[in-house]
Amino acid sequence: MxxxxxxxxxxxxxxxxxxxxxxxxxxxxxxxxAPADTAHASLAERAAVATFVAALHRQDSAxxxxxxxxxxxxxRLVSTVLNLADLAGRLAxxxxxxxxxxxxxxxxxxxxxxxVTDLASTxxxxxxxxxxxxxxHLLTLHPRDAAPADLERLEDAGWSAxxxxxxxxxxxxxxxxxxxxxxxxxxxxxxxxxxxxxSIREGAGQ
Numbered sequence: 126m127x128x129x130x131x132x133x134x135x136x137x138x139x140x141x142x143x144x145x146x147x148x149x150x151x152x153x154x155x156x157x158x159a160p161a162d163t164a165h166a167s168l169a170e171r172a173a174v175a176t177f178v179a180a181l182h183r184q185d186s187a188x189x190x191x192x193x194x195x196x197x198x199x200x201r202l203v204s205t206v207l208n209l210a211d212l213a214g215r216l217a218x219x220x221x222x223x224x225x226x227x228x229x230x231x232x233x234x235x236x237x238x239x240x241v242t243d244l245a246s247t248x249x250x251x252x253x254x255x256x257x258x259x260x261x262h263l264l265t266l267h268p269r270d271a272a273p274a275d276l277e278r279l280e281d282a283g284w285s286a287x288x289x290x291x292x293x294x295x296x297x298x299x300x301x302x303x304x305x306x307x308x309x310x311x312x313x314x315x316x317x318x319x320x321x322x323x324s325i326r327e328g329a330g331q
Contacts, residue, residue, distance in 0.1 A: 126190075127184070127186045127187050127190060127302075127306045128186075128305075128306045128309040128310050128313070129186065129310070129313075130309060130313070135316060136309060136312055136313055136316070139312070140309075150301075150302070150305070153298050153301075154298070154302070157171060157291070157294065157295050157298055158171060158172075158175075158194070165284075165285050165287040165288035165291055166288045166291045166292060166295075167198075168194075168198045169195065169198035169199040169202065170253065170254055170257060171291075171295060172191055172194040172195035172197075172198050173195050173199075173202050173206050173250075173254055173257070173258070174254075174257055174258065174261050174292065174295055174296070175187075175191040175194070175195075175295065175299060176188060176191040176192050176194075176195050176203075176206050176207070176210070177206050177209065177210045177213075177258050177261055177262075178261050178265055178295075178296055178299045178300075178303075179191050179299065179303065180207065180210030180211070180213075180214065181210060181213060181214060181261075181262065181265050181266065182265075182299075182300075182303045183214070184303045184306060184307070186306070187299075187302075187303055187306065188207075192207070201249065202249065202250065202254070205246050205249045205250060206250075206258070208246070209241060209246060209258060212239075213239045213262055216237050216239060217236050217237050217239065217262075217266055219236075220234075220236060220265070220266035220267075221234070221236075221265075221266050221267065221268055221269070222234045222235060222236025222237075222266055222267050222270070223236075223267050223268065223269035223270045224269070224270060225269065236266065236267070238262070238263065238267060238270075239258075239259060239262040239263075239266075240259055241255045241258065241259060252282040252283060253282050253283045253284060255282070256278055256279050256281075256282035256284065257279070257282075257284070257292055259278075260275060260278070260279055260292060261292070261295075261296050263275060264293065264296045264297075265296060265300070276289060279292070
């Protein structure tokens with residue numbers, strides 16, 4: 126759906142050749158966004174983090190999708206999350222960043238780390254979600270810089286060990302999902318460029 130794939134199109138048939146990959150990807154989504162237990166990470170927190178991460182990846186369809194999930198859970202969070210994502214994107218428009226040690230130092234790429242400094246945003250988000258968005262930015266654009274101190278900040282904000290694992294899994298899944306979407310769209314664009322009439326024929330059911 127996020128890639129805009131039409132049923133029975135060439136790309137849809139291509140995806141059908143990987144049933145196990147499709148099943149496991151959907152299973153991961155269901156476990157994260159339709160879980161049996163939300164005691165350690167609420168649905169609103171999950172949707173807010175997903176909206177923020179999708180915006181960092183500049184995936185408009187995913188932003189719209191997860192924004193709708195967030196609005197359903199807690200509409201008052203939507204504008205704040207989107208504004209912070211826009212701020213984070215302008216602060217660090219490229220990536221990933223991070224520092225290496227030893228012989229890999231030449232591969233280091235310095236870049237700013239994101240922090241929510243606006244008191245109004247912190248008030249709306251609360252300590253837990255504020256810390257979660259900062260950590261999501263770290264895992265998305267500074268993955269090599271993540272350290273025990275970052276986990277301690279989550280704990281200080283009220284995240285349990287199980288909640289921290291869920292948060293990390295969520296960001297990792299989104300990185301996978303959004304790259305698959307980008308890849309599928311690239312395939313569709315390439316096919317359309319090679320055969321502009323293909324989409325017309327498929328739309329006509331031929």
